[in-house]
Amino acid sequence: MPFSALGLCPELVHAIGALGFSVPTQIQAEAIPPALNGADLLATAQTGSGKTAAYALPLLQRLPAAAPDRRRPVRALVLVPTRELAVQVGELLAELAAALPQQPRVAVVYGGVSINPQMMGLRGGAEVVVATPGRLLDLIEHNALRLSAVETLVLDEADRLLDLGFAEELKRVLALLPARRQNLFFSATFPPEVEALAQGLLHEPVRIAIAATDEGKPDIHQRAIRVDTSRRTALLRHLQKEHGWKRALVFMATRYAAETAADKLYKNGVFATAFHGDLSQGARQQILDEFKTGRWDLLLTTDLAARGIDIEAMGVVVNYDLPRSAVDYVHRIGRTGRAGASGTAISFVSASTEAHFRLIEKRNGLAIPRETIAGFEPVEVEAPQAAPSAETLAGTGGVKGKRPSKKDKLRAAAALAAAAGDKTKA
Structure with a gap:
């Protein structure tokens, strides 16, 4: 199946071909059509499967035409966990955007460097912003950009963005976004915390899970x-x-x-x-x-x-x-x-x-x-694990299914209280 069969405009088809992509990967083939139609996505696929292009192409095609001689509001926001990933995503978006008749402006912002050049770069606005959460919040506090016009939110490496170091910042960013928007969540893994976030933010999302087949496995x-x-x-x-x-x-x-x-x-x-x-x-x-x-x-x-x-x-x-x-x-x-x-x-x-x-x-x-490698044979021995004590096995010990649950403890406490009351009455 060629990229042209996915509903992409000729300019983006030509641009992706110029980058060396002849046919879409499975995640691209399944994610691009619903994303072009405005659906929310919850997509998971193995690393190296082409997830970035799977959201970059429909994101760019859905951007509204920029009004001439006016400030460019942020229409699409891509959140990533690291500076290096921000640079890579920004480079791909900029290369693809250069092929469009009305080229959207792509800004990449991240911490670890002076904020002043990034603030200068945002003068005049940018339709697409790729950012790490902390620096994005810094720029918002400096009135360098606003998120009130965002129409598409992408979480790239969504599981990493919910790590303890990012969870609070992500929560603050989400509170600044308009309620009506398209949400695209991409990652190689989706632990329970990502599922919980998705249930609260995504509206009837299209779920895409690309299993690592023998042919597709790295x-x-x-x-x-x-x-x-x-x-x-x-x-x-x-x-x-x-x-x-x-x-x-x-x-x-x-x-x-x-x-x-x-x-x-x-x-x-x-x-x-x-x-x-x-x-x-x-x-x-x-x-x-x-x-x-x-x-x-x-x-x-x-x-x-x-x-x-x-x-x-x-x-x-x-x-x-x-x-x-x-x-x-x-x-x-x-x-x-x-x-x-x-x-x-x-x-x-x-x-x-x-x-x-x-x-x-x-x-x-x-x-x-x-x-073992000759000359590097190990001499250290694995320490034996201690066997559980009789008290552990019989009481609150570590065998799953044997420990009294919280409800069991509450029932036991209630029974003791009732028994004590009966004794008082007697």
Whole structure:
């Protein structure tokens, strides 16, 4: 099915073709027609499936024509969790918008940089704004823009936008939007909190869930290597030298760990650098550009790079530290094996993290064989889990279904009160 069959105007069909997209992906084929018709969407699909274009194309086509010589109100708002994703989404929207007869203005705003240039850039308005929630609120407080005319709201990476760090800001943004608008929620995963938000905001949404079929699944070879915690950096260096990795993303638990390991690797002849939220926006963009052009072989990063960043030919992802959740695991390894390419995802599993990795496997329906690398055989032993005590099993212990519920406790309290009353009467 060509893009022209989805109801898109010829200009956008030509523009998307010029960007190298010949046929729509499944999420694009299913999301674009109802979005063009003004329906609310709740769409989920695996990473790398083309979700950005799935909302960018109908968003641009539905924009009303700009009035000449008048300030341009914000008609479409795209909220994203990270600066890097904001830049990528803004670039795609700007490239597509340039093909339209009346080109809408696209503004990209995010924190970590001076607010003054962004305020200057918004003079005269912008029909489309791509923003991180915090900076958007800052600009509103400075009267740099208003949201009273927004007709389309997009939440890209909706699950991440509901993390504790964004939930309050998102709530404040939603309160500033007009009640009548189109809502498009896109993400790779939709946990219960996103479903709850959708029920309160979306009106009879079209639900699109693209399952990862064998044909559509990213070609990612997943490996789990047993290694002692103290030898992970040495193993990482060994693997990079042995396989000649030229573009590998390594996920670390903390910014300090990323800096420390990057320094050790660089001193031992590996072109590695750290990438995290403490860096200025300029430094982050420079590191990404250098990584894309081959200046760095290893990019050691926090979960900052787990979402939205699309780097061509990312052949390897390494979980130096395991992710906190099964969902984060999916997002991390989704940085490789994109756009039809194959990739490898390696997880370092120590004795202390074995139980956590088994949980990640269970939640994602995986069974990854454990490997050992010659010269890096682990000596640490997994600590046995303590057996539950007799009191735990018999009383309020940890066996699901055996613990008295809140209602049981209330009933028991009521029974005790009734019994005490009977004794008083007697």
